[in-house]
Amino acid sequence: MTDFDARKVAEIHEHLHSHLPSESALRVKALETLLVDKGLVNPQTIDAWVEAYTEEIGPKRGARVVARAWSDPEYRKRLLENAPAAIDEMGYLGKATAHLKVVENTDAVHNLVVCTLCSCYPFSILGIAPAWYKAAAYRSRAVRDPRGVLAEFGVEIDDQVEVRVWDSTAELRYLVMPQRPAGTEGMSEDELAELVTRNSMIGTDRELGGE
């Protein structure tokens, strides 16, 4: 009888208490609490970062940089010569873009970006890296079989076109400047930016939609 009551109480307790977060979530909470207690991070900074990167910062900044380069030959030249300075002109410079190189697709060259070590990525202009960019399969195959990876994304590259694979590091990250689609001569920068996909700035997309 007593055993039964104890078990019943445990069941009720189980039902009533707040849902226990996952092991990882508990460890993150523990870490954040300790860092805040020691004054090493500000909880508002963490909340603001999470809100910004889950809701606001996607690849739009990168797309606007590309659209500007398509529209303004002088800006394009500056972007290829010194990407951080050119990105700073648009007010988008962040730590992750302080060391950035822009590589340009042409009729003869297609560029593909990977981080074989972890997932280095210019997140302040492209948002958080997509799931596949962080996958071990992409990190290994992008170097070994770039054309195969591209085919998987529906990008068929002519044998005549050279595929260049750029391995990002924490010290040097890459952004692909895709080719401007034909038939877009009359478009504004805003309209052009709408055509630029996130994947085209990593290199897993090539032919962008135009008119």
Add this chain to the structure above:
Amino acid sequence: MPGSLGKLPERGLILDKSATEALTPLAAVDGQPAFEEAWQAEVLAIADTLVQNGMFSAGEWSDALGAALETAAADGAVDNQETYYRCALQALETLVASNSEIDQQAMAGKREDWEQAYLSTPHGQPVNLKSD
């Protein structure tokens, strides 16, 4: 936090690694949210903040994350976002332990405090740690 991850297919008996990898549909996970759960975003937020604050460098973060990912892959962990973010958390804990006064024991203790706080808080009530 939106969405749940459609996991990459579990691998069966594989004799030819390169052949298997070729079957992994990377494009199939395109379009999935970058975070499946709030803690995953918080891990990157804390790591980025500590890089900005100078506790460790972007290069140290990259090395620690890379080492954790390599170990996970060698251990046969499933190649998905859950694994990636668990490695990121592990890298973050390691770097904090070696660059601050917060050690692994303190982390384990505080984790236990949070678990007890959840277990002792009625459903629907805000969960708070008891003050020390």
